[in-house]
Amino acid sequence: MGNLSFDFSGHTVVVTGAARGIGRELGAFFAEARADVYLLDYDGDEVEKTAADLGCVGLAVDVSKSADVDAAVERIVSATGRIDVVVNNAGILRDKLLWKLTDDDWDQVLAVHAGGTFRLTRACVPHFRKANRGRVINVTSYTGLRGNPGQANYATAKAGIIGFTKTAAKELAHFGITVNAISPNAETRMVASIPEHRKAEIAATIPMGRFAEPREMCSAVGFLASDDAAYITGVVLPVDGGISI
Numbered sequence: 001m002g003n004l005s006f007d008f009s010g011h012t013v014v015v016t017g018a019a020r021g022i023g024r025e026l027g028a029f030f031a032e033a034r035a036d037v038y039l040l041d042y043d044g045d046e047v048e049k050t051a052a053d054l055g056c057v058g059l060a061v062d063v064s065k066s067a068d069v070d071a072a073v074e075r076i077v078s079a080t081g082r083i084d085v086v087v088n089n090a091g092i093l094r095d096k097l098l099w100k101l102t103d104d105d106w107d108q109v110l111a112v113h114a115g116g117t118f119r120l121t122r123a124c125v126p127h128f129r130k131a132n133r134g135r136v137i138n139v140t141s142y143t144g145l146r147g148n149p150g151q152a153n154y155a156t157a158k159a160g161i162i163g164f165t166k167t168a169a170k171e172l173a174h175f176g177i178t179v180n181a182i183s184p185n186a187e188t189r190m191v192a193s194i195p196e197h198r199k200a201e202i203a204a205t206i207p208m209g210r211f212a213e214p215r216e217m218c219s220a221v222g223f224l225a226s227d228d229a230a231y232i233t234g235v236v237l238p239v240d241g242g243i244s245i
Contacts, residue, residue, distance in 0.1 A: 006222045008035035012080040013225070014073075014124075015039055016063055016116060017090030019046040021188040022139065022214040026087055028054050029218035030225075038076050040120075041090070063090045063116030064108070073123040083127045085135040085225045088117040088161075091154075093193065098152040106153045113157035117164060121179070125172065134177035135225045138165050140236060142183050142244045162236055169234030178233040180224045185240035187211040207242030 006029075013030040017023040018039035027050065030037045037056040041047035044060025051058030059075070062068045076083060092112045094105035117138050128134025143151055144158030161181060169179040191199065191211060203210055220239045223229055238244045 006033040006226060008033045008085070008225070011084040012036045012038070012076060012082050013085040013087070014076060014083060014120070015087045015089060016061070016120060017041060017139075018058075019043045019050050022184060022186055022217050023087075023089045024050050024054075025214040025218055026089065026221055027051070027056050029215070029222060030085070031055050033222065035085070036080050038072075040072060063119060064111035066119050069116070069119040070123050073120070073127070077127055082131060083124050084131070084133070085137070086120055086124050087137045087139070087221060087225075088120055089139045090116045091139070091157075093151075094153060095150045097150055101153060109153040110157045110160070113154070114160040114164065117161050121164075121168060125175075125177070128172070128177045129175045132176040134172070134175070135229075136165075136168065136172075136177065136179040137221050137224050138179070138181040140165070140181045140183050142185070142238070142240060144183075145244075165236065166234045173233055176230075178224070178229065180229070180233060181236045182217060182220050182224070183236055183238045183240055183244065184217050185212055185238075185243050186214045186217060188214060205243060206240070207245065210241065212239065212241060 013035040015023050015026045018027050019041035027037050027039045031054050039047050039051050039056050039058045040061040042062050047058035059072050061072045094109050121136050138161050140161040141158040143155045147155050165179050165181045217239055
């Protein structure tokens with residue numbers, strides 16, 4: 001799971017895209033670190049099952065819709081009185097070569113990745129400002145810097161998250177709010193959708209020789225969410241086995 005030396009007792013943590021994969025592991029990590037954890041996901045049935053397994057609260061939320069996001073934040077603050085940490089992890093794939101991409105393929109990927117990151121962060125800022133403290137950790141990708149055939153929409157969204165992270169970090173630092181990102185390279189459902197021969201080719205380019213397990217993202221996120229990282233903001237931390245070197 002994670003390192004129990006992290007203690008988030010009394011803190012409210014929100015993780016999106018949390019029904020499975022990295023989001024699920026982060027939910028488990030923060031729950032183990034004694035936080036009040038809210039798992040958000042478009043798949044309501046699955047996120048409720050995950051939440052029940054982990055001792056968290058699961059909410060069906062479409063992060064591409066402001067009304068969904070705002071209602072979830074209102075519910076969480078009503079229940080706990082606070083939000084301390086937000087992990088913007090939600091994402092989808094609509095992979096096609098760019099001349100085959102439809103408007104919907106483009107719009108939905110940007111709306112979930114970049115739009116979801118923006119909407120949830122925006123909704124939490126007033127609560128962070130009242131507390132003079134907040135932690136935002138966004139999940140981006142090396143694809144946002146490097147590009148990848150068939151992923152013009154995904155690469156654009158992930159590059160946008162990097163720009164958003166740095167801009168929000170500058171805007172919010174005065175209020176004691178840090179905004180950082182991780183750039184993971186983990187064996188998730190998205191990676192599982194890659195053909196095996198292509199996945200093997202990618203793994204061969206990773207200095208560590210393998211994709212990470214989703215749980216290996218937890219310590220990096222936990223550190224960025226902790227008091228020890230109070231003077232770190234606007235950083236994109238690669239947790240990728242060296243593929244971005």
